[in-house]
Amino acid sequence: MNTSNNAGKMKKIIIFAAVLLAISVIMLLLPARGRDTGHEEKSPMKVIFDTDMGNDVDDTIALDMLYKYQDEGIIDIIGIISSKREEGSVRYIDIMGTLYGYGDIPLGIVRTYPDEGYKCADKRLNFADHVAAGGDYRHSIEDYGALPDGYLLMRRLLAESDAPVTIIAVGFSTNLARLLESGPDEYSPLCGKELVASKVDRLVMMAGNFDSERALRKKEYNIYNDRMAATRVCMEWPTEILFSGYEVGKRILYPYTALESGFGYASPHPVTEAFGYYAEMPYNRPMWDPTAVIMAVEPDRKYFSLSDAGYVTVDQGSRTDFTTDSRSNRRYCIVNDTQCMNMMRRIVELTSKTPKALANADGEHGENL
């Protein structure tokens, strides 16, 4: 009887201990899960991309990279704007977006060029018109003539955004200057500068030349094609600007071998077609615009360093000068050899991924097929 009672008590104690242990484990797990879910997933960075698509092929690589970042949930491209008036530019962007599964991203275009110094209508360099006219690519927009003026689209997108926006500008400053000059409208009661100040976190531009030797600082393409606009943006933009100058991108050559191996998931592919039309293949091409993309999206210092703060001015000959001043919020990109190599590897890594929309049915996203 006593033995039986003891056995019964022992059984109850074991069950009680087991229940206590189970409760303890659950209690331990719950806060941990709470911490996990309590950590909000970092919201994707909102990005507007402003490009002179059609003049040089580094814009195509920059756009590819942005779509790949979007595939990974790192950024949210809320709009893409061309600083070229030629319809081929937005047609090409639309073809790219449709191929990569992002044909619904709003597009804008420059409707009128300023009088001074515009050379971007140069058809010799315009691969975008050529590729867009090629025919067989799918597109999402039916009436390119109905696209909004770039600065007006930026006004709408900024007014509607509930989070700070990063603008990556790798073409002329036409849209940006017109945004600064704009007044209140149906989208916002704020004038352009106020709207930028309230909504734009940072502008990252491929523009200018900040070579340490002034004698080497030639006028730079994105500056001299709309010098007045670039001057205004450098002087009046109310939030931070980071510059990637000519001297950075020219050191980072995209290898043609990566082009041959990375874009085989679609044939023809608008990127490889663009390279083929731009110059006789094979050739390696400097990656000016992708440096601005990396600076904006991956500010990790393994890819680049930044100058001290200072003011950027544009002279009559479209050369950029930098004057150190801690009160300013402009800085420019500096790269050493290791950072150049790291940036190049990152560009190749991103562009070698198959777009999520085209990844195979097994869910093997991100790797080339």
Ligand SMILES: [Ca+2]
């Ligand atoms: Ca460009």
